[in-house]
Amino acid sequence: MYLNIQNVTKEFDKFEAVKNFSLEVKEGELISLLGPSGCGKTTMLRMIGGFLNPSKGFIYLENKDITKTPPEKRPVSTVFQNYALFPHLNVLENVLYGLKNKKILSKKAMLEKAIKMLDIVGMTEYKSRSVSELSGGQQQRVALARSLVLGPKVLLMDEPLSNLDAKLRVKMREEIKKIQRELKITMIFVTHDQEEAISISDKIVVMNEGKVIQIGAPKEIYEKPENIFVANFIGRANTLIIKGEKIIVRPENVQLSFQEKSYKGEIIEKNYLGFFTTYGIKSFFDEKEHIIYSDLLGSENEFEIKDEVFFDFKSIHYL
Ligand SMILES: Nc1ncnc2c1ncn2[C@@H]1O[C@H](COP(=O)(O)OP(=O)(O)OP(=O)(O)O)[C@@H](O)[C@H]1O
Numbered sequence: 001m002y003l004n005i006q007n008v009t010k011e012f013d014k015f016e017a018v019k020n021f022s023l024e025v026k027e028g029e030l031i032s033l034l035g036p037s038g039c040g041k042t043t044m045l046r047m048i049g050g051f052l053n054p055s056k057g058f059i060y061l062e063n064k065d066i067t068k069t070p071p072e073k074r075p076v077s078t079v080f081q082n083y084a085l086f087p088h089l090n091v092l093e094n095v096l097y098g099l100k101n102k103k104i105l106s107k108k109a110m111l112e113k114a115i116k117m118l119d120i121v122g123m124t125e126y127k128s129r130s131v132s133e134l135s136g137g138q139q140q141r142v143a144l145a146r147s148l149v150l151g152p153k154v155l156l157m158d159e160p161l162s163n164l165d166a167k168l169r170v171k172m173r174e175e176i177k178k179i180q181r182e183l184k185i186t187m188i189f190v191t192h193d194q195e196e197a198i199s200i201s202d203k204i205v206v207m208n209e210g211k212v213i214q215i216g217a218p219k220e221i222y223e224k225p226e227n228i229f230v231a232n233f234i235g236r237a238n239t240l241i242i243k244g245e246k247i248i249v250r251p252e253n254v255q256l257s258f259q260e261k262s263y264k265g266e267i268i269e270k271n272y273l274g275f276f277t278t279y280g281i282k283s284f285f286d287e288k289e290h291i292i293y294s295d296l297l298g299s300e301n302e303f304e305i306k307d308e309v310f311f312d313f314k315s316i317h318y319l
């Protein structure tokens with residue numbers, strides 16, 4: 001295994017911020033750590049980066065134990081949330097900085113490498129600009145180039161897009177994914193945004209209260225959540241007991257109709273959201289009243305509050 005994290009625990013005094021965390025990462029994979037605020041994502045990332053020592057457990061990179069290797073000695077690079085660029089240096093100088101410290105390349109080779117990386121992140125034309133004159137997205141690109149130019153074996157990113165506005169976040173995450181694929185770089189990406197995790201990851205690690213709850217490909221996590229926490233953290237879910245079995249149904253899998261179907265209910269909520277509409281349907285399951293949510297595409301929103309409707313489940317996941 002390329003990167004192997006084994007039973008890592010981090011205690012701060014008596015408080016366990018990360019509990020028995022294990023993860024295997026293949027070379028070239030993009031892994032997201034996803035979970036609510038305070039669940040231990042940053043703590044885990046800082047242990048991979050070497051900025052914190054695990055209280056228990058081991059971290060191996062290409063079969064070498066790096067658990068206690070200091071950050072500057074491990075081939076791991078981190079892009080921080082606030083980018084941490086050097087304000088007194090221009091764009092090119094920022095990217096060159098780490099290379100100069102390493103002192104292994106000639107001046108010409110360093111310059112070529114830095115320019116190539118600026119080209120990859122689309123910042124060549126800004127190379128002489130002061131970083132304080134850049135927009136958030138541009139600073140993000142420089143921070144990425146500065147980390148990538150060092151050729152790390154693993155690139156760590158802690159909520160790198162959280163300072164950007166919604167549109168730019170989507171654009172940057174697509175770019176990061178593209179660059180990651182092109183360079184085949186192994187990356188661990190921290191986010192608490194489920195859509196972000198789903199869209200860019202090969203695998204998602206869902207965490208809660210310091211523990212790994214589920215590891216899987218985005219589709220697996222979404223379609224086959226292991227428990228209600230995962231089902232509700234990633235997307236929305238109707239949770240029901242039918243014939244003694246606990247199930248979840250995603251709202252987009254609840255099909256409504258005026259014609260007779262398996263279940264019956266009354267529409268009590270309607271929320272028009274543009275490309276889809278969310279309905280709340282009052283219905284009885286297991287002799288209890290439930291509100292079942294159904295998401296229908298914008299073109300199918302002919303149902304109104306107080307309508308008696310029938311519905312079926314297009315797909316069910318058993319817990
Ligand atoms: N140096 C520290 N000393 C004591 N407790 C800490 C320390 N660093 C983190 N913690 C605690 O460990 C827990 C996990 O923190 P962490 O920063 O890893 O969470 P996170 O998942 O990154 O959250 P967020 O999404 O808000 O960034 C929190 O309860 C936090 O208060």
Ligand SMILES: [Mg+2]
Pocket residue numbers: 041042043
């Ligand atoms: Mg954090």
